[in-house]
Amino acid sequence: MKEEMDSINKQLETRTDYESEAYMKLIERVSEVGEKFYAIEEINYDAEVEKALKGLGFKREDFTRQTSEFSGGWRMRIELAKILLQKPDLILLDEPTNHIDIESVLWLEQFLIHKTKAVVVISHDRTFIDNITTRTIELTMGRIYDYKANYSLYLQLREERRVHQLKAHAEQQKLIADNMAFIERFKGTYSKTNQVNSRERMLEKLEIIEIDEVDTSALRLRFPPSPRSGDYPVTVKEVSKSYGDLQVFNNASFSISRGEKVTFVGRNGEGISTMIKAILNEIEVDGTCELGHKVKVGYFAQNQASLLDESLTIFQTVDEVATGEIRTQIKNILGGFMFRGDDIDKKVNMLSGGEKTRLAMVKLLLEPVNLLILDEPTNHLDLN
Secondary structure: OHHHHHHHHHHHHHOOOOHHHHHHHHHHHHHHHHHHHOOOOOHHHHHHHHHHHHHHHOOHOOOOOOOOOOOOOHHHHHHHHHHHHHHEEEEEOOOOOOOOOOHHHHHHHHHHHHHOOEEEEEEOOHHHHHOOOOOOEEEEEEEEEEEOHHHHHHHHHHHHHHHHHHHHHHHHHHHHHHHHHHHHHOOOOOOHHHHHHHHOOOOOHOOOOOOOOOOOOOOOOOOOOOOOOOOOOOEEEEEEEEEEEEEEEEEEEEOOOOOOOOOOOOOOOOOHHHHHHHHOOOOEEEEEEOOOOOEEEEEEOHHHHHHOOOOHHHHHHHHOOOOOHHHHHHHHEEEEEOHHHHHHHHHHHOHHHHHHHHHHHHHHHHHOOOEEEOOOOHHHHHHH
C-alpha cells in the first residue's frame, strides 16, 4: 500500500492533465489507499509510543536521548513502555509503581484497566492494586486461596473465612470431646459395643478442621532517644535554583515545625530531590536553607539499599555502625525488623529488595536523629 501511494504521488507530481478522467481516478485511488493505510493501527505507532512515554513521565525532548543518559528508575519506565506497547495477551508486573510519580501511576492504572487483556501484578501499593485488580490470590503459610475480589474486599472475605473456620473448629472439637467421653464411659460395656466401635471408626475417618494461621509479622520501628531540636528544624527562605536555562524553583519559602510530618509531591523532574539536596546543603542555591538548633539529620536515599556491602552478613552490617551500649541490643533490634534466628547470618547479597531496604533502615535508625528525610522509603516493603 505504501509503495502504491508513493508511485501514484510521483505520477501526480509530473502530470499536468489536471482535468482528465485519468488524473481524477489517480486522486480517488490515492485517497482510498491512504485512508486504509493510515487506519491500520501499526502504521501510527509513533503516536502510540508518544502516548506511552508521556504517560510515564517523559518529555518530548527526552525521546531522542540515549538510554545511557537516564537513571535506573527512568530505564525501568522505558522497559515498562516497551512491554505495554507490545500489547501482549498477558502482562506480568512486579512492583511496577516503584520509582514512578503519582501522575504516572494514575496513567498506568487507566492504561491497565482500559487497554490490556490480562494482567498479573505483584504490588505493595494498596491503592494501585485496589484500583486495577478484580481477583486476589493469597499465598500464606504454604497454602493458596483464590478470591474473586480486589484487595480491600479480599481482606473482608479472609476475615469471614477465619470466623467460619473458628466456629467449625470449635464445633468439631466439641463433637470429638463428646464422642471420646462416650467411648471412655462405655468401653467394655457389652450392650454398647456396636455404638462404641461405630464412634471410634467415625473419629478415625474424621478430617480435622485446621485454622489458618495469620501472618502477623510486622516491622516495629523503635527510634532511639534523640536530643530535642529547636522549634523549626527546617527553614527555607526565598530559595531559587537553576541549571543553565532550566529554573527548577523560584523564591520558594516554607518552614517545618518540630513534630510535623511533611510530604513532598510532584512529577519527576519538578525539583523534589533538588529541594532535599538544598535542605541538606549538598548544593548551592540562591536564598537561605537553614537547619534549626541541635538538628541531627537522618537521610534515607532512594538507592540506600544498593549502598550496602554485599559481602557482609546482616549482623556484621549493623555491628560495624553500632557504638556504645546499643551493641548489646543488636539481635533485639534486628528482630524488630523481622530478622530472626539464623537470618542474621545471611549475606547481604542473598537478601530480597525488601530485606535490603529494612536492613538499610536499621543502619539509619541506630543513630539518634531528630529530623528524618526519607526518599521513597516504602519501595520494596510489603503491606505489613
